Amino acid sequence: MDDRLLLIAFGAVVGVCSGLAAVALYYGLVFMVEHLSVLREHWWVFVLPGIGMAVSSLFLEKVVREGAGHGVPEVVYSVSRHGGLLRLRSSFSRLISNCLTIGSGGSAGPEAPVIISGASIGSNIAKLFSLNERQRITLVGCGSAGALSAIFNAPVAGMVFTIEIIMGEWSAANVVPIAVASVAGAQITRLLRAPEVSFTHLSFNVDLTSTLASVGLAVVTAAVSIIFARALRYSHHFSDKIPLPVWIRAFIGGCLVGAIGLMLPGVLGEGYHSIGKMVEGAFAGGLGLMVLLVAAKILATALTLGWGGSGGIFAPCLVIGSFAGLMYHRFIDLLWPGLSWVNEGCYALLGMAGLISGTMHAPLTGIFLIVDITGRYDTILPLILVSALSTTICHVFEPASFYLRDLIEKGQYLKPRTDAKVLADMSISELVEKDCRTVPRNMLLGDFVKVVQQSHRDYFPVVDENTGEFQGMIHLNDIRPYLFDSVMYETVFLEQIMKINVETVDIHDELSDVLDRMDANGLFSMPVVSSNRFVGMISKATLLDRYRNELIVQTQH
Amino acid sequence: MELEINEFCSCLELPLSTVERWIRQGRIPVKKIGDRCLFSDTALRKWAQEHNLPYCPPDEQTAKKQAEKPESLSEAVGRGGIYYDLPGKTVEEVLGEAVSAMKDIESESDRQTLYETLVAREQMMSTGIGNGVAIPHPRTPLTQSSIAPQIAVCFLAKPVDFNAVDKKPVYVLFVLVASNSKQHLQLLSRLSYCLRDTTFLNFLSRIPPPETLIKKIIEFESHLNGGE
Numbered sequence: 001m002d003d004r005l006l007l008i009a010f011g012a013v014v015g016v017c018s019g020l021a022a023v024a025l026y027y028g029l030v031f032m033v034e035h036l037s038v039l040r041e042h043w044w045v046f047v048l049p050g051i052g053m054a055v056s057s058l059f060l061e062k063v064v065r066e067g068a069g070h071g072v073p074e075v076v077y078s079v080s081r082h083g084g085l086l087r088l089r090s091s092f093s094r095l096i097s098n099c100l101t102i103g104s105g106g107s108a109g110p111e112a113p114v115i116i117s118g119a120s121i122g123s124n125i126a127k128l129f130s131l132n133e134r135q136r137i138t139l140v141g142c143g144s145a146g147a148l149s150a151i152f153n154a155p156v157a158g159m160v161f162t163i164e165i166i167m168g169e170w171s172a173a174n175v176v177p178i179a180v181a182s183v184a185g186a187q188i189t190r191l192l193r194a195p196e197v198s199f200t201h202l203s204f205n206v207d208l209t210s211t212l213a214s215v216g217l218a219v220v221t222a223a224v225s226i227i228f229a230r231a232l233r234y235s236h237h238f239s240d241k242i243p244l245p246v247w248i249r250a251f252i253g254g255c256l257v258g259a260i261g262l263m264l265p266g267v268l269g270e271g272y273h274s275i276g277k278m279v280e281g282a283f284a285g286g287l288g289l290m291v292l293l294v295a296a297k298i299l300a301t302a303l304t305l306g307w308g309g310s311g312g313i314f315a316p317c318l319v320i321g322s323f324a325g326l327m328y329h330r331f332i333d334l335l336w337p338g339l340s341w342v343n344e345g346c347y348a349l350l351g352m353a354g355l356i357s358g359t360m361h362a363p364l365t366g367i368f369l370i371v372d373i374t375g376r377y378d379t380i381l382p383l384i385l386v387s388a389l390s391t392t393i394c395h396v397f398e399p400a401s402f403y404l405r406d407l408i409e410k411g412q413y414l415k416p417r418t419d420a421k422v423l424a425d426m427s428i429s430e431l432v433e434k435d436c437r438t439v440p441r442n443m444l445l446g447d448f449v450k451v452v453q454q455s456h457r458d459y460f461p462v463v464d465e466n467t468g469e470f471q472g473m474i475h476l477n478d479i480r481p482y483l484f485d486s487v488m489y490e491t492v493f494l495e496q497i498m499k500i501n502v503e504t505v506d507i508h509d510e511l512s513d514v515l516d517r518m519d520a521n522g523l524f525s526m527p528v529v530s531s532n533r534f535v536g537m538i539s540k541a542t543l544l545d546r547y548r549n550e551l552i553v554q555t556q557h
Numbered sequence: 558m559e560l561e562i563n564e565f566c567s568c569l570e571l572p573l574s575t576v577e578r579w580i581r582q583g584r585i586p587v588k589k590i591g592d593r594c595l596f597s598d599t600a601l602r603k604w605a606q607e608h609n610l611p612y613c614p615p616d617e618q619t620a621k622k623q624a625e626k627p628e629s630l631s632e633a634v635g636r637g638g639i640y641y642d643l644p645g646k647t648v649e650e651v652l653g654e655a656v657s658a659m660k661d662i663e664s665e666s667d668r669q670t671l672y673e674t675l676v677a678r679e680q681m682m683s684t685g686i687g688n689g690v691a692i693p694h695p696r697t698p699l700t701q702s703s704i705a706p707q708i709a710v711c712f713l714a715k716p717v718d719f720n721a722v723d724k725k726p727v728y729v730l731f732v733l734v735a736s737n738s739k740q741h742l743q744l745l746s747r748l749s750y751c752l753r754d755t756t757f758l759n760f761l762s763r764i765p766p767p768e769t770l771i772k773k774i775i776e777f778e779s780h781l782n783g784g785e
Contacts, residue, residue: 083582271684425582430575546575552608553584 004173007138011177012140014125015184017147018118021043022150023192025095025110025117032103033269046258049268049304052104053254054247056097057308061246064093070305070312071112072403075119075166080414081424084140090120097310103229105261105268106254107300111151111379112312118147118165118185125490128391136321138174141167145178146185154372155179155186160363164346169416173255195343196272197318199279201376202345203498206382210342214350218389219327224395228298229402231360232313233341235306246308253307257300266293267300270311271319275352278322279345287334290327294320317355325351346379354386358394361401363387382425401509422550423511432507432528432536439474439494440465445482446489459476461534470534473527474499504529505538514538560596560615568614569605589611623776628706628740629776630747636661637707638734639767642714648679652693655711655732667704671695685721688758692748694733698741705734706743712764751777 033394037043046244060066066087071094078086094113101108122143149158159175159182167174169172189195239249261268277283287291301316325347333341341347353366364389371377401407407413414421439451451460458476463469480498484486503521505514507530518526518540525539560568566576579585586604588595598614605612613621617751640658645651656662656672674695679686685691709732716726731748735741751757751774760773 129587133581134583425578427574429570430578546571549571549608549610552610553579556608 003135004176007135007173007177007269008180009480010125010129010131010135010139011142011181012184014118014122014142014461015149016188017018017125017179018114018146018181019141019150019185020186021095021121021314022114023188025099025114026151026193028095028099028186029103029110029270030444032099036380037294042418046262049101049105049261049309050254051260052100053106053257053304053309054251054308055311056100056106057250058247059099060093060310064089065547066090066093066549070403071116072099072165072312073407075116075140076168076403077168077407079137079140079413080118080168080416080421084119084123086116086120086123086140088096088120088124091124094310097248099440101311102302105258105294106212106269106304106309106311107267107269107316108304108309108311109270109298109313109315109317110311110315111148112495113145113310114147115166115312116153118143122181124230134173135331137167137176141174141360142181144183148185148189149182150185150190152197152369152373153186153189154369157183157369157372158182160368162360163180164362164365165360165401167416192258197275197373199276199345199349199373202280202374203376204342204349204374204378206342206344206346206379207340209339210346211382213332213341213383214347214386216332216352217325217347217350217382218386219385219393220328221324221351222358222390222393224294224298224320225355225390225523226397228301228313228317228320228355229398231298231396232305233405234401235302239307241467247290252307253303253309256307256498257303257309260296260300260303262294262450264296267297267319271297272315273323275307275318275348278326279341279347281345283326283344285326290330294323294327296324315354315357316360317389318352319347321352321355322348323351324355325349343525346382349374349379350382353383354390357387358390359402361391361398362396363391366390375434380460408525417555420512422547422554423515426511426546426550428446428507428509428511428514428528431511431538431542432540433539434536436461436534436537438463440491441471441495441498443494444490444496445479445492445497446486448474448479449483450487452479457526457537458528459537461537462494464533469532470504470527470529471495472500473502474498502527506530507535511543515540515543560598560601562594562596564615564763565596565601567618568612569610570613579689580618586731590775609735628735628743628746629746630708630751630778631771633706633708634710635769636705637709637734639712639770641764642713643730644714646715646717648717648719649676651711651713651717651730654678654732655709658711659707659709659732661703661707664703667699671699671704674699679719683720683722685719685727686749686752687721687723687725688752688761689721689725689728690731690752690758691714691719691721691727691729692731692733692745693739694735694745694754697737699735702771704734704736706740706744708733708748710770715779743746747778747781750781 078084095118098110098113102110117141121138122139126139144166145158145162147157148161160180162178163170181332203217242249266274295322326344328342329347349370353370356366370379370383405414414424422555436457436459437451437455439448441462441464460474462471462474464471472495474497501528503517505526505528507528524538528535528538564597566573580587587601602612638660643651643654643658645654651671652675656668662668664732675693678696679693684693708764711730713728716728733744735744757777
């Protein structure tokens, strides 16, 4: 069967499955909220998120043994380093832990868990049918797109997010199956439930002044994005330093979130309900309250995710964004009370786009998510303005997307078709040249000259004849002065000529490090030595040759 | 035509690990039957061409390997022939006799060119390498002519003054003809290996019959081949 058709068919299947995962999580959350809402009257309700988060972290750490990551970075990492390989248990583990975290009141989003579930479903379907890595990566993308579009009923946003963040490249071979999966995921949602975040009944009249004023909003959302990203990271590093078991940390964090929630219940949970109220203009509260809410939501999310809760930052971004949008609307209304502004719901939407663009460096996702959930293009001009400006400003202070930052710092994010990716794909064992002849250290120069005569290489590794251990290297240049001196033939042993303490490479070294070392020492080739045995030589000439092959093979499909 | 994975690796001149990784990553068109991978020759040739990779199918490879095989001295002598009692008193005369005696030259014009180039080389500098041996050869390989690479061994009736390095008169010629420089150097190097050896020189001075001479050459050549 044709490769493209095959991927489209599999894409549809993966989209449906990840859509089902998203619907399952939705009903899980509904169930949790319904059964726990009766407890809301009690004063001790603030421990509820603590319990939820503690159980959630215990489940992740002890039962399924997965790190409590946000989900999206794990998917990106697997795509960039492991050809999209994900564990089967990832397809449900984070759904359960996330259900516990959010259902009990933790401030986090259900998107990242659904994305990793969808991606894992895609990866395991690919594994089941023994597809190759390229196809598997596409199916991982399909899973992520299907999941995201199912949870928001936003097919375009699901597709764009996947391509912007997960895949890191646009290519015709990827886009088509991902689009199909996106549609399939959204269709599952439409069949099985009413979408929560949908504002197709609203219309917005955006005039020139409001459009211009959105530039100011972009600055605000950029600032809030930077604070949000830093708060998340700081909270994570801070909790890492506390010498307590993970689940106790999660319990403390959860209780703190619950305490914030006692005063400001709007910050709890994933917050879709508050978003709805804000966009429809039914959210009461002055400028001061809005500032407080932005801060409180940032704090609550940082505590939830940093201290061991499980979930993503997508929904919190939307909530903080709409708080910020409303805050800005109240502010300009106060500044120029006479002017007629577009209704505050529009600014809430713009704020969401601004936060997504700023935090994730995904401007297109921000734009298309809003277009998807409003079902119209009324707000497109200020949307583009806010998204583009917010990303640009954030880029100055935060060089990479929140999702990718940790991976980049660890050097684990490899954009497709880049130098780093090409080098990471090749291994030393593929490049090592094994046609070098080793010589024993006790060989006489005279015998060595005969070896040189019959060899076609300039490098000669010297080994111990008894143990076979690598001792040093001789280059043809090293013996050139003595080459025609027959007196030295019988008097000089190779160990007297060889260079010791030569720079060597291990067979498992990263190629990029090897190249750096070659550059730093001005070398053109290095001996590969593994557990004291000489394996072969690695040279820049061969490397360039293979690098070019690899680059061509990777970039042309 | 279908290829196995190791055949395919040698076609691309790439290590097995690279090709296996490319299959795993889905970069090579491959048909999978269970755990076995089958490659179609035509599809791969197209793929290699699209990706600018060198592709050398098995039959071309064997041809290439044969071309790379070093020239054999004994075969070259077999082609050139061994001649005895060639007359002549000067360098030009003995060279002329040697060229006209050589059996494996078809056209008369080739014979003439060979003679002229041999004489020209001798005038530049003697090819008498001492111990009564000379190796007359054209200065540049005869790429134009149809003469096969060969060495004609010519024992002279009377030793001739060849203006050799050790001033000794020459009693045997090894006329060396090659069609390219690589062949020329290979044959020359093999010949000089034999002629450096005193046992070979002593053997040669006894003017051995053709069969024993060829046998001796084969014996010496086996030392060379064994050393590699």
